[in-house]
Amino acid sequence: MQLGREVLDQQAIDAKGRQMGKVDGIVLELRGDQARVAAVVVGGTTLLWRVHAGLAAWAERRLGGEGAPTRIPWRQVVKIGIDVKLDVEAERTPAFRWERWVRDHVISRVPGA
Amino acid sequence: MSKLLEIALGIVTGIGGFLETGSLATSAQAGAGFGFQLIWAIALGVICIAFLVEMAGRLAAISHHTLPDAMRERFGIRFFLAPLVAVALVSFLVLAAEIGGVALALQFASGVSYRVWALPVAAAVWLLLWKGTLGVVEKGASLLGLVTIAFVVGAVRLHAPLADVVSGLLPTAPEHDPAKYWFTAVSIIGASVSPYLFYFYSAGAVEDGWDEGYLGVNRATAALGMTFGGGIAVAVLACAAMVLHVRGIQVDRYEQIPLLLSTPLGRAGFWLFVASLGVACFGAALEIALQLAYLVAQGFGWRWGENLRPREAARFTLVYTLALPLAALVSVAGMDPLKLTVISMALTALSLPVTVVPLLILMNDPLYLGEHTNGWISNAAVLAVSVIACIVALVAIPLQIMGS
Amino acid sequence: MTQPREVRLERLLGRLLVDEFGVAVGRIEDVEAEPDGDAYVVTHVLVGPEGRLARLLAFTHQLPTLRAIGLGRKPRVRRVPWAWLDLSDPWHPRLRQAPVGQ
Numbered sequence: 001m002q003l004g005r006e007v008l009d010q011q012a013i014d015a016k017g018r019q020m021g022k023v024d025g026i027v028l029e030l031r032g033d034q035a036r037v038a039a040v041v042v043g044g045t046t047l048l049w050r051v052h053a054g055l056a057a058w059a060e061r062r063l064g065g066e067g068a069p070t071r072i073p074w075r076q077v078v079k080i081g082i083d084v085k086l087d088v089e090a091e092r093t094p095a096f097r098w099e100r101w102v103r104d105h106v107i108s109r110v111p112g113a
Numbered sequence: 114m115s116k117l118l119e120i121a122l123g124i125v126t127g128i129g130g131f132l133e134t135g136s137l138a139t140s141a142q143a144g145a146g147f148g149f150q151l152i153w154a155i156a157l158g159v160i161c162i163a164f165l166v167e168m169a170g171r172l173a174a175i176s177h178h179t180l181p182d183a184m185r186e187r188f189g190i191r192f193f194l195a196p197l198v199a200v201a202l203v204s205f206l207v208l209a210a211e212i213g214g215v216a217l218a219l220q221f222a223s224g225v226s227y228r229v230w231a232l233p234v235a236a237a238v239w240l241l242l243w244k245g246t247l248g249v250v251e252k253g254a255s256l257l258g259l260v261t262i263a264f265v266v267g268a269v270r271l272h273a274p275l276a277d278v279v280s281g282l283l284p285t286a287p288e289h290d291p292a293k294y295w296f297t298a299v300s301i302i303g304a305s306v307s308p309y310l311f312y313f314y315s316a317g318a319v320e321d322g323w324d325e326g327y328l329g330v331n332r333a334t335a336a337l338g339m340t341f342g343g344g345i346a347v348a349v350l351a352c353a354a355m356v357l358h359v360r361g362i363q364v365d366r367y368e369q370i371p372l373l374l375s376t377p378l379g380r381a382g383f384w385l386f387v388a389s390l391g392v393a394c395f396g397a398a399l400e401i402a403l404q405l406a407y408l409v410a411q412g413f414g415w416r417w418g419e420n421l422r423p424r425e426a427a428r429f430t431l432v433y434t435l436a437l438p439l440a441a442l443v444s445v446a447g448m449d450p451l452k453l454t455v456i457s458m459a460l461t462a463l464s465l466p467v468t469v470v471p472l473l474i475l476m477n478d479p480l481y482l483g484e485h486t487n488g489w490i491s492n493a494a495v496l497a498v499s500v501i502a503c504i505v506a507l508v509a510i511p512l513q514i515m516g517s
Numbered sequence: 518m519t520q521p522r523e524v525r526l527e528r529l530l531g532r533l534l535v536d537e538f539g540v541a542v543g544r545i546e547d548v549e550a551e552p553d554g555d556a557y558v559v560t561h562v563l564v565g566p567e568g569r570l571a572r573l574l575a576f577t578h579q580l581p582t583l584r585a586i587g588l589g590r591k592p593r594v595r596r597v598p599w600a601w602l603d604l605s606d607p608w609h610p611r612l613r614q615a616p617v618g619q
Contacts, residue, residue: 001550002549002563003548003550003559004547005547009185009186012414019417021413022414025527027524027526028524028529030523034600035524036557037550037556046527049527049528050190050527051191051194074557099415099416099427100427106434107423107430110243189569189572474573474576475576477576489582492582
């Protein structure tokens with residue numbers, strides 16, 4: 001399997017079938033000569049690193065870290081087809097932090113929502 | 114039978130969806146300034162957009178990916194950013210122009226300035242998106258859009274000479290005002306080949322669950338819908354040629370445009386024009402606001418769908434909730450709706466390579482299309498039109514700005 | 518027992534790979550992984566001249582029109598075994614000295 005082509009930038013779907021972002025990054029774990037696929041990353045400054053490293057480094061200094069990336073261990077990656085299905089619940093991960101925030105602070109405030 | 118119904122619906126969508134402020138204003142300007150001479154630009158635009166809409170539908174039916182999804186996935190974030198930013202900017206400008214168009218129609222009807230109407234119009238669009246479903250937005254907008262057939266009636270009443278219409282299909286060099294001629298030509302192409310049309314179409318096809326069985330419907334819809342839609346644009350041009358060109362009236366101020374229908378059809382014509390302008394722009398504003406939300410949400414993988422309740426797709430909803438009032442502010446600030454429209458269309462033409470080439474790349478990728486990749490004719494046609502339009506726009510826009 | 522070190526695949530893509538003498542070999546285009554028990558283990562790196570552009574240019578290699586005029590030929594992409602990669606500086610990946618007996 002080609003990780004860049006088949007996993008990176010794919011749509012991430014949670015256990016309930018909800019879109020929860022794109023696979024912004026992939027973590028490889030080095031053990032001696034071997035590298036294992038450890039996790040996929042959604043959100044945080046991961047994406048910014050790929051757009052502009054200087055900007056990402058600056059953002060991380062301001063945020064004091066990577067923001068709130070969601071790391072999903074590779075064993076919870078269920079299926080790779082058109083989308084990448086993840087055996088997690090998006091609501092409970094930081095990947096849904098902004099979705100939750102917008103829903104609770106903006107959308108719900110609109111009368112009739 | 115249901116396939117036939119789908120095609121019929123597609124044609125209605127084409128008629129109702131093609132004509133919006135851009136096609137209306139640019140066709141009217143072309144007819145007023147150059148008679149029937151610029152019909153070729155409409156034809157070129159129609160061929161190009163028909164190919165593009167067909168491609169976006171084919172991509173959705175075969176790969177089940179919307180355009181932004183596929184671009185992000187295939188190109189990675191870096192090469193996705195260019196089309197994302199270009200399409201978002203152009204769509205925002207066109208959205209502002211459509212809101213200006215509806216507000217202008219309300220000004221014609223009420224006498225109250227478009228600047229007052231812009232925000233209420235944006236609020237009405239927002240309310241429909243918030244409450245409505247994709248079916249309501251798509252079908253409602255296109256059914257109401259049928260009122261634009263009034264232009265065909267107007268052109269027939271004016272006895273527009275068919276021979277002139279046909280001879281206008283052949284591109285010819287202008288006898289006067291070359292800068293204005295080419296600027297108008299690229300604006301027409303920009304108005305026809307609006308990226309929002311095929312981006313919106315791809316999202317709709319995925320949301321409606323298209324599969325390989327829809328390829329025929331898709332092809333027929335794209336070809337017939339866009340041709341009929343283009344036919345209405347030609348009718349607008351013909352009305353302008355018969356009413357304004359013969360009297361040497363240029364379309365510089367929007368107050369002159371209702372003449373297109375009030376001359377052949379009298380008082381009723383005036384109201385038909387107001388309804389056409391208002392309804393066509395309102396429908397387009399709905400689709401563009403929705404398409405902006407689709408674009409951003411799909412590009413970053415957020416939950417999206419016009420059939421979801423706003424709470425279920427919060428960030429998606431937020432995009433159109435922010436874009437609409439911002440776009441209305443352009444009119445509130447007093448930007449002339451006609452100028453705004455023409456500038457947006459020229460900039461759309463300028464950005465065509467950035468918005469269109471990514472689709473072409475995907476359409477030639479067997480990873481997404483399998484055996485249904487593009488043939489060389491559609492590749493060549495779309496590439497040629499977008500590159501030529503971009504180059505001409507690059508030359509014509511500065512000339513036009515210096516000239517006016 | 519030291520913590521296993523991590524590298525981020527997305528930041529590795531597109532990087533220039535040099536050999537043990539510092540001569541450029543090509544850019545990292547992608548990484549291949551195979552299942553190994555429960556885990557997925559990286560087996561090869563794909564190294565070619567196009568780097569990150571590879572995903573963008575892939576379509577040109579199958580266009581008959583371009584091929585007919587001698588363009589769009591598929592560039593040579595090498596599959597380098599992962600074990601040959603020296604990632605002590607992850608920003609500047611190198612090939613190890615050609616391992617004896619491989």
